[in-house]
Amino acid sequence: xxxxxxxxxxxxxxxxxxxxxxxxxxxxxILTEDLGHHYLCSGSVIGGKKKKVINLxxxxxxxxxxxxxxxxxxxxxxxxxxSKYIRYKKHNRDKGSWICTTHQxxxxxxxxxxxxxxxLAGRWSAPSLAMMRSQNIVIYEVGFEAICxxxxxxxxxxxxxxxxxxxxIHAYMTYEELxxxxxxxxxxxxxxxxxxxxxxTVRNNLSPTSLEEIxxxxxxxxxxxxxxxxxEFDSVENAMDFLDDVDSSVxxxxxxxxxxxxxxxxxx
Numbered sequence: 001x002x003x004x005x006x007x008x009x010x011x012x013x014x015x016x017x018x019x020x021x022x023x024x025x026x027x028x029x030i031l032t033e034d035l036g037h038h039y040l041c042s043g044s045v046i047g048g049k050k051k052k053v054i055n056l057x058x059x060x061x062x063x064x065x066x067x068x069x070x071x072x073x074x075x076x077x078x079x080x081x082x083s084k085y086i087r088y089k090k091h092n093r094d095k096g097s098w099i100c101t102t103h104q105x106x107x108x109x110x111x112x113x114x115x116x117x118x119x120l121a122g123r124w125s126a127p128s129l130a131m132m133r134s135q136n137i138v139i140y141e142v143g144f145e146a147i148c149x150x151x152x153x154x155x156x157x158x159x160x161x162x163x164x165x166x167x168x169i170h171a172y173m174t175y176e177e178l179x180x181x182x183x184x185x186x187x188x189x190x191x192x193x194x195x196x197x198x199x200x201t202v203r204n205n206l207s208p209t210s211l212e213e214i215x216x217x218x219x220x221x222x223x224x225x226x227x228x229x230x231x232e233f234d235s236v237e238n239a240m241d242f243l244d245d246v247d248s249s250v251x252x253x254x255x256x257x258x259x260x261x262x263x264x265x266x267x268x
Contacts, residue, residue: 009087009160009168012175013122016151017085019187020121020142021067024083024198027191031199032070035206037078041068056080058105066102070206076112079205085121087144088162089128096128100135114205119194121147138201140194150189154178219243227251 025041032039040046040054055063056077070079082102084095103116118132121142132139144159151158156174160167175183191198217239221229229250233239 007168008165008172012158012168012172013085013087015172015175015183016147016186016190017083017121019183020085020119020190021083021187022184023187023191024081024119024195025068027195027199028068028070028081028202031202032206035203037073037206038071038075039068040071056102056106057109059109062105064102064106066106070202072112077106077110078112079115079117079202080106080113081117081119083119083121086124087122089123089125092123092125092128096124096131099132099137103135103137115201117198117201119191119198121190140198142190142194146193147190150186151175154182154186221246221250223248223251 025039029039029041040051042052042054044051044054053065054067054069056066056069057063066080067083068081069077070081071077080103082099084099086092086095099118107113107116115138116136117138117140119140119142120129121144123144124141129139129141148158151171154174156171157167158171160171178186214236215234217233217236219231219233219239219242221231231242231250233242
């Protein structure tokens with residue numbers, strides 16, 4: 001039967017990813033309810049119906065499936081969560097880009113959103129992490145080596161070569177033979193290093209004593225030829241001073257990035 005599974009390694013990764021997500025859901029649901037809000041995830045009842053998935057939308061009505069969301073008593077989303085596990089860095093661009101696209105799209109429609117949080121397990125590259133952080137996505141990482149050490153405690157070798165199907169089969173079979181309580185404990189242990197700082201982020205964003213202030217101002221300018229300039233300011237006053245004097249020279253390309261310039265990544 002096990003030989004009929006096309007990719008036992010992927011199945012194992014999916015299984016531990018689901019346990020990690022369940023552990024996050026269990027912890028964050030309790031925290032959210034204690035703070036007077038609602039935590040919605042797969043299985044939550046919304047409008048009298050149990051939902052298998054949580055869907056949010058952009059301003060054009062396009063649907064985006066997310067893992068979970070915290071909403072206030074009026075059902076306005078405040079914090080959006082995504083948890084992702086990947087084994088190979090070759091999947092970084094697809095997964096990271098999807099998270100960024102979803103973040104930008106749903107924020108355009110739900111202006112009540114304060115935070116978009118991603119819990120990322122496995123191997124994530126520095127450029128992918130920098131890309132997500134540049135979009136103001138808050139990231140908590142569960143490293144691949146930590147997962148390997150955790151599963152080794154259950155006699156599961158997790159760090160096999162990509163083409164080593166036999167090791168993947170053996171690892172998946174060993175995991176499947178574990179009692180459900182042990183699988184749940186694996187999920188709990190995976191989030192052990194991130195749950196406290198993550199919870200603190202949630203508390204800070206939901207606390208009624210947290211005052212909301214303007215931290216940054218972005219001015220986006222569009223030319224009649226299609227050029228776009230986005231400029232960041234640290235205060236409304238500085239942005240207004242800029243707008244009082246700005247003219248078409250802002251679209252001068254003399255100092256802009258060239259195709260031959262080396263890439264610069266932040267947060268690496």
